[in-house]
Amino acid sequence: MRAAVLVEGRSDSAALERLAARRGRDLAAEGVAIVGMGGATNIRRYLELLGPRGQGLALAGLCDAAEVGYFRRGLAAVGLGSDLSLAQMRARGFHVCVADLEDELIRALGTDAVEAVIADRGELNSFRTMQRQPAQRDRPLEAQLRRFLGTRGGRKIAYAPALVDALDLARVPAPLDGVLAAV
Known part of the structure; x- marks a missing residue:
């Protein structure tokens, strides 16, 4: 595995997997895993496990607007930027749904x-x-x-x-x- 997309839950995973397939992408063959974290509050644990201090995977993520704070704090805790704006989060591959998926x-x-x-x-x-x-x-x-x-x-x-x-x-x-x- 070379990259992981961190998402809050199974509906996000299902949507992204289907979208990737519709775009002609085989994520498994590309070494990309979509990881449902069981909620945004778990972001730091997954960033630590899979990110630069863990497995060193390329990371991206998707969250609801109400959960941005968890993602910002998690990214800061693992050294991927502090007090990030939404544009800075997007530049790092972390995207926010206006309300939710x-x-x-x-x-x-x-x-x-x-x-x-x-x-x-x-x-x-x-x-x-x-x-x-x-x-x-x-x-x-x-x-x-x-x-x-x-x-x-x-x-x-x-x-x-x-x-x-x-x-x-x-x-x-x-x-x-x-x-x-x-x-």
């Missing part, structure tokens, strides 16, 4: 396309039921979609590659393309 994919696809993916998976009625709940009725459609994707265990993981499959490759969210381009 699902938000990036929903914005890139548009709500109609996301609803079509939900329909293709036979869950449109479940989504409509969720939309009628009092807590959801007045929320924007994008927020309802994000909530639906996160409501049942495993749903985010199952939908991540399906949403990537629906993407026009000319409209891939910048953080996803950026992190793969870094390795």
Whole structure:
């Protein structure tokens, strides 16, 4: 292995693996591993294990906007830069989703396309039921979609590659393309 992409969880891994395949990349053959860390709070441990003080791999990463602080502190702790701006993080291969992976994919696809993916998976009625709940009725459609994707265990993981499959490759969210381009 020559490089690792550090991601928060399994849905991020599934999305990036599918995107790499759609871009014609065989990450395993290239010596690139996508490593789900089980949450952003584990970044320092993985940076220490796989980075310059550990296995010496080339590193990149992807996180949600709310988790940037963990990534910044982890990068600083292993000597990869302190008080990094988002641009400096990107230059080092660490990319940040505006809110999260699902938000990036929903914005890139548009709500109609996301609803079509939900329909293709036979869950449109479940989504409509969720939309009628009092807590959801007045929320924007994008927020309802994000909530639906996160409501049942495993749903985010199952939908991540399906949403990537629906993407026009000319409209891939910048953080996803950026992190793969870094390795």
